[in-house]
Amino acid sequence: MAAKKIAIIGKQCVACGRCVRECPLGALSIYKGLRARVEAQRCVGCGKCEKVCPAAIIEIKERQVIPNAEKALV
C-alpha cells in the first residue's frame, strides 16, 4: 500500500455527492443515498474531496497499519 493517508467520511454526511465529482481516482461513491463511502484501495489521501465537501466532514488521516501484516485497516 503506497498511500499513507486516506479520506475519512464523518457522521454528518448529507450524501450530496459533491466529493464524488471531485475525486480524481473515482474512490468515492454514495452508498444507497445514505452517505459517501471511500474505497480504501483507490484513495491516495490527496485531500481534494475534503476541500469541497459542503458539510466539511471529510478528514484526511494517516492510514493505520496492522503491525506485521502489510494491510491497511482503514
Add this chain to the structure above:
Amino acid sequence: MQKKRWYDYLWIWSSVYLILGFFNILFAWLGLICFILPLMISIVWGNKAYCNHYCGRGQLFELLGGRLGLSRNRKPPKFLSSPWFRYGFLTFFMTMFGLMLYNTWLVVSGAPLREVVTLLWVFKLPWNWTNTAAVAPGVAQFAFGFYSVMVTSTILGLITMVLFRPRSWCTYCPMGTMTQGICHLKHGKDD
C-alpha cells in the same frame, strides 16, 4: 474530475427557470419537477441520484461559488449539517409550504388573487405585470406561492454559498434532507 455528461448542464435549466418567472409567473409550475422528481427517485430507487447528478441548483451554486469564485470557501459551522437543524429547517419549510397551499385554497374558494412574490417569507414584492387572466385564480395563486418558495430557497442558498462553501445549501436543503430521510427509511440501518 469526470467527463462532462448531458446532466452536468442542468444548471442552465435552474437559471432559466428563475428568469422565466419574471416574464410569466405561470412558468413557476414547472418547478414542481424539482419537487416531484427527487422524491420519486428516492422512493422508487432508494438513492439520491437527483442530488448526485440531476440537480441544477446544486450545479449552479457549484458554478457561481466555485468556478466564478463568488464563495469565501470557508468551512460552514457544524450545526448547519446537524440532524436537528436539517430536520428543524425541513419542518419550518414544509409548514410555510402548507401555509402557501392554504392561501391557494382560499383563492380557489373565492378570495381575491394576491399578485405578490414573498421573499424570505416576509418581504412582499408586487408582481402584477404578468397577465394571469387566462387561468383560474387558484392556478395563478399557486404559481405566485411556488415561485416565492423557489426564489426564497435560492436566496438562502446564495447567502450560504457566499459565506461558506459553494454548495453549503445542500447541507440543509429540504429536498436533500427529505430524500436522504427516505433512503434511511428504505434501507434502515443497513450499511
